[in-house]
Amino acid sequence: MDAIFLQILNGLDKGSAYALIALGLTLIFGTLGVVNFAHGALFMVGAFIAVTFSKVLEISKVTVDPDKVDFLGNPAKIKVPYVVDWFGSFGDWIIDYTIPISLLFAIPVMILIGVIMERGLIRHFYHRPHADQILVTFGLAIVMGELIKLWFGSESIPVHVPEAYKSALDIGVWFGFEPGSVIYPNWRLVYFFFSVIVLSGVFAFLRFTTFGMVVRAGMADRETVGLLGININKRFTIMFGIAAAVAGTAGVMYTGVNKPVFHMGMDFLVLSFVVVVVGGMGSLRGAVAAGFLLGILESFASMPLVKDAIAAIGLPSIDQIIIYLVAVVILLVRPRGLMGKAGVMED
Amino acid sequence: MGILEVQNVNKHFGGLHALNNVNLNVEQGSVHALIGPNGAGKSTFLNCLIGKLKPDTGSVLFDGQPVLGKKPHEINQLGVSRVFQTPEIFTDLTVLENVMIPCYAHRDGPFRVNAFGRVRKDKGVRDQAEHMLEDLGMKEKMHAHSGSLSRGDKRRLEMAMCLVQEPKLLLLDEPTAGMARADTNNTIDLLKHIGETRNITKVIIEHDMHVVFSLATTISVLAQGAIIAEGLPDDIKGHPKVREAYLGEAEV
Amino acid sequence: MVRFNDKLTLLIFTALVLAAPLILAPTGAAYPDLMQRFAIYGIFAIGFNILFGLTGYLSFGHAAFLGVGSYAAMWMFKLLSMNIIPALILSVIIAGLFSLVIGYISLRRSGIYFSILTLAFAEMSYKMAYSVLTPLTNGETGLQLALDDPRILDGVQAQDSLPSTNLFGFEMKEVFWNPHIFGYDLQFNYGYYVCAILLILSFYIAMRIFRSPFGLMLRAVKTNQTRLNYTGISSRPYTLAAFVISGMFAGLAGGLLATMDPSVGAERMQWTVGGEVVLMVVLGGMGTLIGPFLGAIFIKYFENIFSKINEGVVHGWFAYLPDWADNLLAAIVSPFVGKGWHLTLGLLFMIVVIFLPGGLVDGGRRLFRWVIRADKKDIGV
Numbered sequence: 001m002d003a004i005f006l007q008i009l010n011g012l013d014k015g016s017a018y019a020l021i022a023l024g025l026t027l028i029f030g031t032l033g034v035v036n037f038a039h040g041a042l043f044m045v046g047a048f049i050a051v052t053f054s055k056v057l058e059i060s061k062v063t064v065d066p067d068k069v070d071f072l073g074n075p076a077k078i079k080v081p082y083v084v085d086w087f088g089s090f091g092d093w094i095i096d097y098t099i100p101i102s103l104l105f106a107i108p109v110m111i112l113i114g115v116i117m118e119r120g121l122i123r124h125f126y127h128r129p130h131a132d133q134i135l136v137t138f139g140l141a142i143v144m145g146e147l148i149k150l151w152f153g154s155e156s157i158p159v160h161v162p163e164a165y166k167s168a169l170d171i172g173v174w175f176g177f178e179p180g181s182v183i184y185p186n187w188r189l190v191y192f193f194f195s196v197i198v199l200s201g202v203f204a205f206l207r208f209t210t211f212g213m214v215v216r217a218g219m220a221d222r223e224t225v226g227l228l229g230i231n232i233n234k235r236f237t238i239m240f241g242i243a244a245a246v247a248g249t250a251g252v253m254y255t256g257v258n259k260p261v262f263h264m265g266m267d268f269l270v271l272s273f274v275v276v277v278v279g280g281m282g283s284l285r286g287a288v289a290a291g292f293l294l295g296i297l298e299s300f301a302s303m304p305l306v307k308d309a310i311a312a313i314g315l316p317s318i319d320q321i322i323i324y325l326v327a328v329v330i331l332l333v334r335p336r337g338l339m340g341k342a343g344v345m346e347d
Numbered sequence: 348m349g350i351l352e353v354q355n356v357n358k359h360f361g362g363l364h365a366l367n368n369v370n371l372n373v374e375q376g377s378v379h380a381l382i383g384p385n386g387a388g389k390s391t392f393l394n395c396l397i398g399k400l401k402p403d404t405g406s407v408l409f410d411g412q413p414v415l416g417k418k419p420h421e422i423n424q425l426g427v428s429r430v431f432q433t434p435e436i437f438t439d440l441t442v443l444e445n446v447m448i449p450c451y452a453h454r455d456g457p458f459r460v461n462a463f464g465r466v467r468k469d470k471g472v473r474d475q476a477e478h479m480l481e482d483l484g485m486k487e488k489m490h491a492h493s494g495s496l497s498r499g500d501k502r503r504l505e506m507a508m509c510l511v512q513e514p515k516l517l518l519l520d521e522p523t524a525g526m527a528r529a530d531t532n533n534t535i536d537l538l539k540h541i542g543e544t545r546n547i548t549k550v551i552i553e554h555d556m557h558v559v560f561s562l563a564t565t566i567s568v569l570a571q572g573a574i575i576a577e578g579l580p581d582d583i584k585g586h587p588k589v590r591e592a593y594l595g596e597a598e599v
Numbered sequence: 600m601v602r603f604n605d606k607l608t609l610l611i612f613t614a615l616v617l618a619a620p621l622i623l624a625p626t627g628a629a630y631p632d633l634m635q636r637f638a639i640y641g642i643f644a645i646g647f648n649i650l651f652g653l654t655g656y657l658s659f660g661h662a663a664f665l666g667v668g669s670y671a672a673m674w675m676f677k678l679l680s681m682n683i684i685p686a687l688i689l690s691v692i693i694a695g696l697f698s699l700v701i702g703y704i705s706l707r708r709s710g711i712y713f714s715i716l717t718l719a720f721a722e723m724s725y726k727m728a729y730s731v732l733t734p735l736t737n738g739e740t741g742l743q744l745a746l747d748d749p750r751i752l753d754g755v756q757a758q759d760s761l762p763s764t765n766l767f768g769f770e771m772k773e774v775f776w777n778p779h780i781f782g783y784d785l786q787f788n789y790g791y792y793v794c795a796i797l798l799i800l801s802f803y804i805a806m807r808i809f810r811s812p813f814g815l816m817l818r819a820v821k822t823n824q825t826r827l828n829y830t831g832i833s834s835r836p837y838t839l840a841a842f843v844i845s846g847m848f849a850g851l852a853g854g855l856l857a858t859m860d861p862s863v864g865a866e867r868m869q870w871t872v873g874g875e876v877v878l879m880v881v882l883g884g885m886g887t888l889i890g891p892f893l894g895a896i897f898i899k900y901f902e903n904i905f906s907k908i909n910e911g912v913v914h915g916w917f918a919y920l921p922d923w924a925d926n927l928l929a930a931i932v933s934p935f936v937g938k939g940w941h942l943t944l945g946l947l948f949m950i951v952v953i954f955l956p957g958g959l960v961d962g963g964r965r966l967f968r969w970v971i972r973a974d975k976k977d978i979g980v
Contacts, residue, residue: 035711124953130711131657132952135881138874139948146942150934270722270870273715281712320730324723328704331716335707397829423831435826437819448819451812452831460840462813469812508830 002172002181007299009171013188013257015295016195017043020250021272022279022287023202024243030219030282031236034122035130037137040269041144042110042244046251047260048148049109050102054159057095061085097162099256106252107245114244118237141265149262156261161187165256187256194253198246199288205242206284215239219282274327280340290338294323350375350516350548351396356405358391358572365391366402367572373516373550373565378542380551380559383569384592389552392569393520396550397429398422410515420457426515432524434501436508438494442485445493446476446507453512479511482544483537499530503537510541519551523558535561560584568592605806608888612802616795624783628900631774631788632859636899638794639855642801644879644891646848649808650841651877652886655821656709659873660701660717663724664694664846666868668853670728670735673742673863680752681762683771683793687854694850695843702842706835709824721870728865741864764858766793771858794855798892801848806888808844817841818886849876878944882951884958893959898944905943908936 021043028036060079068076083091094101121140125133160166165186172182206212217224218232251260258264275294279286300306301319310318318325330338351373358366365388373379383389394400396407398419407414414422423429437445450472455461467473480486483503488496493504502522509517522538523531535558541547542562553559559566559580566583568576570592576583583589615622616638623629628637647661668690675686705716728736736742744761753762764771771790778785808814816837819827824834857863866872875898883894913933917925935943955962 035714121949121953128956129655131651131655131714132956134657134711134714135877136949136952138877139945139952142941142945142948146939146945150939150942266871270718274719277712277715277719318731320726321723324719324726327719328716328723332704332707418833419828420831420833423829429829431829435823435829437822437826439822440815440818444815444818447812448815448827448832449830451816455812457831457833458836460813460837462808462811464811464813465807466810466812466815472812508826512831 002177003303003305004300005172005175005177006182006184007303008296009182009184009188011296011299012192012292013295014298015292016192017250017254017257017268017291018272018275018295019288019291020195020198021247021268022275022291023199023284024247025272025276026279026282026284026287027202027239027243029276030284031215031239032118032122032126034125034133035137036122037134037269038117038141038144039137039243039247040265040267040272041141042113042247042265043251043254043268044148044260044262044265045113045144046106046110046248047255047264048152048251049106049248050099050159050252050255051152051157051260053102053105054098057081057083057098099159099161099252102252103249106248110245110248111241113248114241115237117244118240122240123233123237141269145262145265152262154262156259158259159255161256165190191253191257195250198249202242202246203284211235211238271323274323278327278330278337280337283337283339286337286339294326297326298323349373350410351550352406352408353396354406354408356392356395356402356407358388358395358400358402365572366395369405369569369572369574371567371574373548375548376546377564378549378551378562380553380563380566381569382553382556382559382566387569387592388572389569390520393518393552397427397518423452423512424457426512427518428509428512428514428516429518430502430505430509430520430522432521434498434505436493436501436504440493441489442480442491442493442496442504443473443476443489445504446479446489446511447472449508449512450475476511479507483507483510483540498526499533502526502530502534506537506541510545510547513545514547517547517549519549519553521553522551523553523555531555531558534558538562605810609799609803609806612889613799616799617792619795620785620787620791621780624781624785626900628903629783629785631772631786631791633899633903634791635794635855635859636903637896638791638798639852639859640876640879640895640899641798641892642794642855643849643852643876644883644895645798645801645805646845646852647876648845648880648885648887648891649805649817649848650838650845651880652891653809653814653817653821654838654841656706656838656842657714657877658705658717658842658845659714659870659877660705660721660724661845661849661876662870662873663701663721663868664698664849665853665856665872666724666728666863666865667697668694668850669857669863669867670742670853671850672854672857673744673861674735676744676750676764676857676861677742677748678751680750681764682752683764683766683854683858685752686764686858687797687851690850690854690857691847692850694853695847698843698846698849699839702839702846706839706842717873718870721868721873725865725868725870728868736863736865739865741862743862761861764861765789790859793858797851797855801851802888802892809888813837813840875944878948878951880958882947882958884960887958887960890958890960897959901943902940905936905940906938910937912936 021039024042025036025039028034028039058081060081063078063080064075065078066075070076081091081095083094085091087094117140121136125136168183168185169189170179170182171184171189173179175182206216214230214232214235218236254260271294275290276287278294279288279290298319301322307319349372351371353369353371356366356369357364369392381389381392391400395402396414398414398417398421401416409422409425409427412425414425437448444466447466454472477486477489480489483506485500485503485507488500493501496504523534526534538549539562551559551562563580566578566580567574568583568586568589575588575592576586578586619634620629623634628634643661643665651657671690671693672686675689679685701717701720705713705720708716729738746761750762766789769789771793772788774786774788776787816827816832819832820834820838827834853867856867879894879898880891881894882897883892884890910929910933913929913936914925917928920928933939951958
């Protein structure tokens with residue numbers, strides 16, 4: 001029982017990332033009618049905003065301490081990051097909270113990148129065939145990945161999580177399990193709550209604001225909304241920016257879960273597409289539900305107990321491919337996905 | 348017994364009773380027009396006939412065979428061709444190629460991999476297509492890119508594609524919708540010409556009364572999902588229920 | 600304007616392909632390994648074009664068939680014989696069966712759904728090759744030849760080194776003619792000519808399909824499926840047939856890659872490899888006959904050239920400039936060459952889709968027309 005609980009928790013952080021990326025993908029599908037193969041790259045760029053920020057904070061003033069020598073006998077150099085030098089203990093705090101503070105930078109930067117992408121590139125592809133949209137965004141995804149690789153190298157780069165969240169929490173106790181049976185890293189819990197907040201924020205925004213209402217109406221029937229004399233294009237540009245910001249912030253926070261690397265965008269992209277398709281193209285709730293579902297499923301398949309059980313009936317381990325298998329089965333049974341509506345993206 | 352027999356067809360969309368016990372009997376060789384005000388259920392009815400929608404209850408017999416639940420290509424292979432409201436043609440292909448495709452469908456059935464035949468040297472099919480185009484006066488345009496044709500020519504081409512299959516029944520869904528008067532008259536002349544040269548039963552769904560009364564031999568009136576009147580054109584003109592249904596909509 | 604008929608096109612194509620070691624000599628691309636790649640990826644792209652170019656269905660999953668073809672060929676080398684004939688036959692058959700299954704499922708949907716489904720299948724095959732199918736694929740190490748493989752047809756041989764792939768005794772790697780012409784050292788090897796003949800055959804098959812009623816139906820699928828269905832044609836089997844045919848071409852290409860270098864790893868099945876073949880077709884000109892092959896050559900040639908350029912070479916180019924200009928230009932250029940080749944590739948992808956949707960063939964045509972028009976103006980016509 002506790003093992004099952006642990007696996008559900010383990011699936012949550014991956015599921016959160018899938019849900020956040022898939023939400024943006026679906027928003028863009030639904031509003032602009034464009035398949036954005038560069039959406040994973042936005043997630044990756046977000047992660048590297050955090051990396052950049054942490055590198056900037058690490059820039060240090062080097063002073064020579066005349067009293068001490070290093071092992072070669074030279075005067076020892078002391079590195080003090082400028083922020084610490086300037087702000088003292090507040091500087092230490094800033095460095096400690098690199099990731100959350102990066103969010104503040106990431107949001108405007110990502111919105112800007114999103115708007116530039118939409119205005120500069122995607123806009124010119126609304127009336128081109130879907131294949132062209134896929135190809136041009138695929139090219140863009142490669143370019144973005146390679147630029148990051150050029151700048152940051154091909155190795156993954158760690159970004160430290162705040163000291164207070166470094167340890168793990170014995171959550172099992174809260175739910176009446178044995179102490180020590182369900183231990184969960186704090187930061188993953190933070191990531192999950194973060195995603196819940198962002199997801200509810202987006203849903204509330206779409207539900208309760210006029211802007212959101214127009215966007216939802218546009219998703220249902222773009223032409224009619226256009227006829228009402230509402231400048232739908234401007235709103236769609238903003239929507240693209242928001243989707244980019246969601247993906248970007250998801251990337252920023254994810255640096256605390258896994259070390260960012262330039263190809264993480266592509267890795268997540270393929271799975272996020274599967275998530276979107278399983279959830280049902282154009283369905284926001286479907287994307288979120290399918291994201292968590294597949295994340296948890298993936299985690300279950302990698303559970304030793306399940307692996308043994310599968311091996312016992314003579315099957316090889318399937319944790320790597322479980323998502324795809326489930327996706328194929330779901331699409332065979334329900335071709336429109338779990339919550340897909342008829343007529344979305346079917347021409 | 349008619350070539351097309353529709354019995355007690357019902358179709359609901361949520362709470363809307365789109366088709367209410369529709370019965371229709373189309374006689375062999377007739378030109379049967381189905382008219383009715385906007386939202387009467389004409390399109391729904393047509394979509395039920397050609398396999399796009401499945402009615403809740405009822406039966407449709409074509410030439411004695413049930414067609415409900417069959418796919419569009421299966422119904423076509425039985426001998427039903429359809430002309431769309433906006434002409435559906437293969438805009439990337441030439442006019443001649445457009446007409447050759449239905450020839451192949453007629454000859455080879457719904458699927459046949461003939462990967463080593465040569466379209467250009469397929470004399471039989473090519474002659475058939477060229478004759479058809481000649482008959483409809485489009486032979487000089489046969490090497491043109493069909494996407495660049497005028498709307499009237501696209502309509503003509505679509506007719507050619509349907510007729511070359513030698514269908515037993517031709518369904519026409521508002522063939523003159525959105526056309527200027529001259530184009531409409533051309534289409535009427537075209538349909539008259541087709542009627543004179545071939546004995547094909549036609550079902551026309553139409554808004555334009557001028558078209559209907561120029562062509563139809565029988566008229567059925569659909570209003571709010573039900574057939575409210577049926578008869579010869581002259582009977583329909585004076586029918587009180589029809590006047591009521593169309594009140595303020597068009598001069599009957 | 601000159602109009603090529605099919606016979607002439609095929610003749611010129613054959614002549615060019617057969618004379619490639621001579622023609623390519625001045626470009627520095629005339630060594631057997633690279634020319635074989637041209638031919639193999641040419642086959643891959645020509646096959647892919649039958650699906651994508653004619654029906655418009657964009658598959659991202661064809662890398663899976665390439666990989667499956669390679670694995671199948673490897674198993675033939677290990678179990679049966681180093682002769683390439685059984686290996687190639689099996690790779691085409693297995694890839695065909697595999698694409699039948701994947702195509703049958705993916706083609707239940709069209710448009711974007713189809714692309715994403717094939718993408719998912721490619722990724723799934725890639726992951727399976729790493730994990731579940733390790734007994735067949737040897738996982739991360741990749742499948743290689745071993746001294747103690749049975750090779751039942753080849754008989755017991757004194758094996759002190761790994762055998763090489765051959766065609767009835769003619770070794771693929773062997774250079775059978777090594778003349779010096781016009782100061783160039785030319786190499787004619789069996790491997791290239793096997794690939795070349797299969798390439799010509801593939802081109803011929805593609806040409807026949809393009810001109811056939813089957814090809815006409817495939818183009819009709821791309822243009823208007825509604826009309827096609829209401830014309831009594833069932834579009835799905837046609838698309839599936841195109842999918843399987845292109846899968847078999849991919850399998851053949853995969854098999855040939857294994858004959859060139861008898862080892863295969865799962866990375867050959869990664870979906871980005873499938874993305875590369877899409878680029879080849881788009882770059883050359885989708886739906887044209889010669890375009891995909893041109894695209895394949897273009898990409899493989901520049902991949903080869905660009906990957907070899909390092910910073911030293913770049914500085915060499917600008918050595919005559921003052922130092923600051925040399926450094927500046929080198930700093931601008933070097934991200935795009937060497938390891939940065941993928942960056943160039945991505946940019947190329949975007950540029951082609953944005954500015955040249957018809958690909959090289961279309962670009963060439965436009966240029967040709969423009970030149971002719973300019974000519975006429977000059978003489979006042």
